[in-house]
Amino acid sequence: xHFSQVKILLVAAGAVHLTNAHTxxxxxxxxxxxxGDGTAVRMSNNIQQxxxxxxxxxxxxxACGVNGETGVARIASVNAGxxxxxxxxxxxxxxxxxxxxxxxxxxxxPCAIYMKKVTDSSASNNAAGDGWFKIMEDGYDSVxxxxxxxxxxxxxxxxxxxxxxxLAPGYYLVRPELLALHQADKTPxxxxxxxxxxxxxxxxxxxxxPPNTVAIPGYVNMSTSAMTxxxxxxxxxxxxxxxxxxxxxxxxxxxxxxARAMNQTIGLKPEGCVMENVNWCGFMPASYTDQxxxxxxxxxxxxxxxxxxxxxxxxxxxxxxxxEDFCTAIHDDCGSSLSCSGPPSISSYMPGSLERLDQSKxxxxxxxxxxxxxxSGSNPAAPMQSYGAEPASAPPSAVIPGSSRLTGYIxxxxxxxxxxxxxxxxxxxxxxxxxELCYTAVYPTITAARGANHNSGNVLEAPRxxx
Numbered sequence: 173x174h175f176s177q178v179k180i181l182l183v184a185a186g187a188v189h190l191t192n193a194h195t196x197x198x199x200x201x202x203x204x205x206x207x208g209d210g211t212a213v214r215m216s217n218n219i220q221q222x223x224x225x226x227x228x229x230x231x232x233x234x235a236c237g238v239n240g241e242t243g244v245a246r247i248a249s250v251n252a253g254x255x256x257x258x259x260x261x262x263x264x265x266x267x268x269x270x271x272x273x274x275x276x277x278x279x280x281x282p283c284a285i286y287m288k289k290v291t292d293s294s295a296s297n298n299a300a301g302d303g304w305f306k307i308m309e310d311g312y313d314s315v316x317x318x319x320x321x322x323x324x325x326x327x328x329x330x331x332x333x334x335x336x337x338x339l340a341p342g343y344y345l346v347r348p349e350l351l352a353l354h355q356a357d358k359t360p361x362x363x364x365x366x367x368x369x370x371x372x373x374x375x376x377x378x379x380x381x382p383p384n385t386v387a388i389p390g391y392v393n394m395s396t397s398a399m400t401x402x403x404x405x406x407x408x409x410x411x412x413x414x415x416x417x418x419x420x421x422x423x424x425x426x427x428x429x430x431a432r433a434m435n436q437t438i439g440l441k442p443e444g445c446v447m448e449n450v451n452w453c454g455f456m457p458a459s460y461t462d463q464x465x466x467x468x469x470x471x472x473x474x475x476x477x478x479x480x481x482x483x484x485x486x487x488x489x490x491x492x493x494x495x496e497d498f499c500t501a502i503h504d505d506c507g508s509s510l511s512c513s514g515p516p517s518i519s520s521y522m523p524g525s526l527e528r529l530d531q532s533k534x535x536x537x538x539x540x541x542x543x544x545x546x547x548s549g550s551n552p553a554a555p556m557q558s559y560g561a562e563p564a565s566a567p568p569s570a571v572i573p574g575s576s577r578l579t580g581y582i583x584x585x586x587x588x589x590x591x592x593x594x595x596x597x598x599x600x601x602x603x604x605x606x607x608e609l610c611y612t613a614v615y616p617t618i619t620a621a622r623g624a625n626h627n628s629g630n631v632l633e634a635p636r637x638x639x
Contacts, residue, residue: 194223195275195329197237197348197368198264198487201257202250206526207370209266209487210450212246212439214239214299214345214369222264222486225352225364229399234389235299236347236369243294244371245451247439252376253337257534258285258348260329260366265488274329275321279352279364280403282311283320284416285333286347286388289381293343293371294439300389304347305382305420308333311412319403321350330534336422338378341434346370347388357402361394373436382420391416446518449491452483457502461513466506469515473499491523 196216199209216222216238226233233240250256262276263269285308290298308331310320324331331348347369355362392399397413445453457473460466477499480492498521505512 194225194279194352194364195260195262195350195366196223196264196486197258197366198261199259200248200346200370201255201259201330201529201531202248203254204257204529204531206529207248208448208450208526209264209490210485211448212244212248212293212371212451214242214244214371215264215486217485219486223262223366225366229363229365229392229394230389232300232389234365234367235301235304236345237367240299240367240369241297243292243296243298245294245439246441247293247343247371247373247436249436250335250372250374252335252339252341252374252378254335255332255531256285256335256346256370256372257330257332257529257531258346258370260324260331260348260350264486265490267488267490274324275350275352275366277322277325278354279321279350280319281321281351281353281363282309282398282412283324283331283351284309284349285331286349286416287335287339288345288347288385289340290343290345292438293345293373299345299369302387303385304388304391304417305385306417307336307420309414309416309419311414312408312410314410321352324350327534330529332531332534335374336378336380336382336420337376338380338422339374339376340379340381341374341376343438344372344374346372351398353401353403356400357404361400363399371439373439375434375436380422384417384420386417447491447495447522449480449489449495450483450485450487452480452492454480454495456518457515459513459515461511463506463510463512466502466512466514470499470503470506473502473515494521494523497521 197213198215199211199213200207214236216224218238221238224238226237235241260274262273284306286304286306288299288303288305290303292298310323312319313323316323320331331350347367350366352364352366355364392415394400396415398415401412402409441448442453442455444455446456447454454476457469457476458465460469473495477492477496480495481489484492498516498518501521502515505514505516
């Protein structure tokens, strides 16, 4: 069928993209319920570069990432006090991988989550600018000896925050932020931000408007001390310098607006939508009772399948494959007899249920960033864990430079690394981490198989590229 070429091109593009994997925000959970890959998420539509860090800290893309000023159709419904969990992936389309990590372990640094109230979360050109406030932050945990980004790895890339219960109702953008500092000590410094935005509607009886907001871009520049913080110094110079506005917890000082009831009217799942992929919806094709009307229904189904593939983006087309199979069944039915009738039941083509997250496993990775005051009683020069020798609890998806587990993966130049981890595709590029200080991530095996089929014989090993 004519949309198969679209599918092949998208799967091939996804495989190419994996050779330059860093990380990106792909989906989020509301009180543990997955909203769907890419659903209500603003992210880059460049499949090959979706996981790249932002090139500098002054670009408008700092607000919601590349293409972040373009709203998407869906808006998730969230209650005040809900737990939001954001998932980061080194490979956005999980249907093409088996195993893997959420972020390269040497990409060490802090995390934060911001919110901004807007008139319409799905409208475009409302991300960059003032109005952003912070609801979560996590820097360096001197007790555990880990940065926030390191905590994400055993938590499958999940970063969580509770929405303050006193916020006024309405439409918001929610922005998870990772800052990788492994190149911040270089000349020129290269702090690497990984951001995106979720579109939500907040159901709330509150009336609070946080008073301490910042403009993004603008809340940091290259003179901000955190942008050039050296994570390779032993011992670390703690505390890590905070940046951005003070944390808003709901008990902070606030302004109140007149409380009024609001109901979500924008970004809802369309009536009659029977299958979803990212922000695309498939609608049941018309019934048919003969061959002529069957082919008309088949054509309508095919057009919807093409739309699905075209709208898929970096998180993939796995549910488009299901829809294509449904369309194929209709098409085959048309040729079976002159008196065919249908369409067939769609139930056997529906994707499986979305994941429900065990939130108790995420909480430990999303604690508050220690302030200078809270560290006053601790050793401000607590040493960072050394990675010169393999620790007993090394992540299963990592190897240590100099160890025997380097077999089977390559650098951009096609040779095995000798010292440290080579960073060839960062925003500055052609830079190398300090010798013997970096984990070297083992990127997962990649398959170009349809959907979640991991049994294909078409297996591609992704060259290891770093940034």
